Amino acid sequence: MPNFNIAVLDGDGIGPEVIAEAIKVLDVVADKFGHTFAYTKAPVGAVAIDQTGDPLPEYTLSLCKKSDALLFGAIGHPRFDNDPSAKVRPEQGLLRLRKELGLFANLRPVASYDELADLSPLRPERMKGVDMLIVRELTGGIYFGEKGRKDNGNTAFDTCTYTRMEIERIVKMGFVEARARRGKLTLVDKANVMESSRLWREITRELAQENEDVELNFMFVDNAAMQLILNPAQFDVIVTSNMFGDILSDASSVLAGSLGLLPSSSIGSTVGMFEPIHGSWPEGAGQDRANPVAAILSAAMMLDHLELREEASAIRGAVNKVLGQGVGTEDLRPTTKVGTREFGDRIAAAL
Numbered sequence: 001m002p003n004f005n006i007a008v009l010d011g012d013g014i015g016p017e018v019i020a021e022a023i024k025v026l027d028v029v030a031d032k033f034g035h036t037f038a039y040t041k042a043p044v045g046a047v048a049i050d051q052t053g054d055p056l057p058e059y060t061l062s063l064c065k066k067s068d069a070l071l072f073g074a075i076g077h078p079r080f081d082n083d084p085s086a087k088v089r090p091e092q093g094l095l096r097l098r099k100e101l102g103l104f105a106n107l108r109p110v111a112s113y114d115e116l117a118d119l120s121p122l123r124p125e126r127m128k129g130v131d132m133l134i135v136r137e138l139t140g141g142i143y144f145g146e147k148g149r150k151d152n153g154n155t156a157f158d159t160c161t162y163t164r165m166e167i168e169r170i171v172k173m174g175f176v177e178a179r180a181r182r183g184k185l186t187l188v189d190k191a192n193v194m195e196s197s198r199l200w201r202e203i204t205r206e207l208a209q210e211n212e213d214v215e216l217n218f219m220f221v222d223n224a225a226m227q228l229i230l231n232p233a234q235f236d237v238i239v240t241s242n243m244f245g246d247i248l249s250d251a252s253s254v255l256a257g258s259l260g261l262l263p264s265s266s267i268g269s270t271v272g273m274f275e276p277i278h279g280s281w282p283e284g285a286g287q288d289r290a291n292p293v294a295a296i297l298s299a300a301m302m303l304d305h306l307e308l309r310e311e312a313s314a315i316r317g318a319v320n321k322v323l324g325q326g327v328g329t330e331d332l333r334p335t336t337k338v339g340t341r342e343f344g345d346r347i348a349a350a351l
């Protein structure tokens with residue numbers, strides 16, 4: 001009977017609410033398939049700052065290092081967002097966690113749900129048939145480069161730096177993922193302007209020689225933002241830098257139906273972390289309104305990573321079944337509107 005130790009970093013805002021539903025569903029999976037999932041909670045983000053002064057306390061990091069997998073909710077609080085002079089910020093906890101654990105790749109699948117097709121009267125025809133994977137570089141680029149102020153605080157800078165090693169490992173992953181899917185890889189960059197993007201292109205062209213079976217194309221990020229809306233079904237795998245991937249994946253969530261639907265896995269050299277792509281939605285916290293599906297599907301990605309594939313697809317099947325019944329939280333504009341907890345109950349019951 002496999003036993004897995006899972007660190008639970010549910011964080012701030014709606015983070016704890018959506019992670020509670022993911023655990024509800026995982027508990028049913030454990031019962032049904034005869035596994036034991038042992039959960040240990042640890043603080044991260046604003047709650048961790050409140051408790052310890054540090055958004056990523058040493059205890060949390062060492063727990064993560066000895067766990068089999070990490071389930072992450074979301075971090076962030078308006079009191080930091082509204083205070084540009086705050087020296088310690090919840091987001092630093094997440095960025096440091098990714099860096100410390102070497103989680104250089106963030107895989108964000110985006111698919112349109114036939115089950116949701118009738119729910120949204122605004123849903124254009126072109127949103128059908130979307131099935132793509134955004135492979136986002138996660139521990140480099142402008143979020144991690146040198147930043148600061150000069151000229152008495154009147155000039156601010158953030159630096160986008162990428163090394164060959166950082167680019168090679170993520171682009172290689174892009175080729176592998178494309179080969180396992182429909183065999184098409186798009187590098188999204190800004191190589192007409194940015195030197196770091198030109199290095200991405202150079203290295204990707206080199207790697208293409210060892211990956212000739214994968215169809216490769218290049219697209220500037222501004223055009224990619226437009227193409228995602230105009231003709232999203234053209235994309236199979238997108239590989240891109242940290243910030244471009246962050247922005248394009250939130251935009252792509254509209255194709256799926258809601259930001260509250262999109263899961264992700266953050267992987268690299270050590271333990272994997274599984275996290276919805278959305279943030280802590282502070283205005284929605286404590287109201288039983290948040291869509292838990294992104295967190296539940298992140299748990300499914302975790303099971304895939306732990307090689308519990310049948311279990312992972314059982315979760316996906318349960319989500320599709322409940323969506324197909326027209327049930328969902330308000331963001332999906334469903335025929336039967338339910339709260340976070342009832343949505344989780346229904347998915348658990350569908351298992």
Ligand SMILES: NC(=O)C1=CN([C@@H]2O[C@H](COP(=O)(O)OP(=O)(O)OC[C@H]3O[C@@H](n4cnc5c(N)ncnc54)[C@H](O)[C@@H]3O)[C@@H](O)[C@H]2O)C=CC1
Nearest residue numbers: 074075076077081259260277278279280281282290291331
């Ligand atoms: N991975 C993380 O922990 C992330 C943290 N953040 C942080 O979260 C805080 C809020 O940031 P925002 O820009 O407002 O982004 P957000 O993702 O928290 O919310 C943006 C909008 O998306 C919708 N939304 C998000 N999650 C949802 C869910 N589960 N169900 C239904 N609707 C959902 C809501 O309409 C919300 O107004 C900030 O402090 C930010 O730094 C933002 C993005 C990612």
Ligand SMILES: CC(C)CC(=O)C(=O)O
Nearest residue numbers: 091094095143246277279
């Ligand atoms: C701290 C931010 C980089 C979080 C975020 O927006 C994300 O990872 O999607």
Ligand SMILES: [Mg+2]
Nearest residue numbers: 246247250277
């Ligand atoms: Mg984001």
